[in-house]
Amino acid sequence: MSAEFLFCPLCATPLERSREGVHARMICPSCGFIHYRNPAPAAGLLIVDGGRVLLVRRRFDPFKGLWTMPSGFIEYDEDVRAAAVREMLEETGLEVEIDCLCAAESCFDDPRGNALLLVFRARVTGGAMRAGDDAEDVRFFPLGCLPPIAFEAHRKVLGELAKSATR
Numbered sequence: 001m002s003a004e005f006l007f008c009p010l011c012a013t014p015l016e017r018s019r020e021g022v023h024a025r026m027i028c029p030s031c032g033f034i035h036y037r038n039p040a041p042a043a044g045l046l047i048v049d050g051g052r053v054l055l056v057r058r059r060f061d062p063f064k065g066l067w068t069m070p071s072g073f074i075e076y077d078e079d080v081r082a083a084a085v086r087e088m089l090e091e092t093g094l095e096v097e098i099d100c101l102c103a104a105e106s107c108f109d110d111p112r113g114n115a116l117l118l119v120f121r122a123r124v125t126g127g128a129m130r131a132g133d134d135a136e137d138v139r140f141f142p143l144g145c146l147p148p149i150a151f152e153a154h155r156k157v158l159g160e161l162a163k164s165a166t167r
């Protein structure tokens with residue numbers, strides 16, 4: 001859970017906790033600013049090739065050393081699909097073409113704050129596979145033999161994929 005603001009980011013007045021419906025929010029008594037807390041949207045890519053899925057190994061905490069689908073947070077002024085393509089290129093060196101949205105999962109286990117993960121199916125169209133940015137390794141894994149996966153949302157998407165692949 002990410003920390004709440006204590007002071008107004010617009011006018012620096014100490015915020016007060018107020019209740020609006022069922023959600024407690026921090027509100028500025030001076031200028032009326034309301035701190036709405038929303039999950040941070042992230043885009044991920046599912047690349048499946050011959051019963052194997054492309055994963056990256058996390059270079060940094062949280063969950064350093066564990067694996068995920070290539071993914072990352074969407075910039076404020078960035079298109080969601082463009083973010084997915086950018087993260088893919090940064091983390092794996094591969095260029096992709098997006099096929100379709102295949103999963104949307106809430107993330108409540110990231111210590112940096114809650115997130116919303118949108119996962120797109122995609123096909124590799126170019127580039128050269130090489131780990132980069134916040135990935136320290138990139139590999140294809142057989143769906144029946146996945147390494148330790150970080151984040152519940154990634155485990156769920158990959159688990160369901162593995163189950164449907166072996167049915």
Ligand SMILES: [Zn+2]
Pocket residue numbers: 008009010011012013028029030031032033
């Ligand atoms: Zn204020």
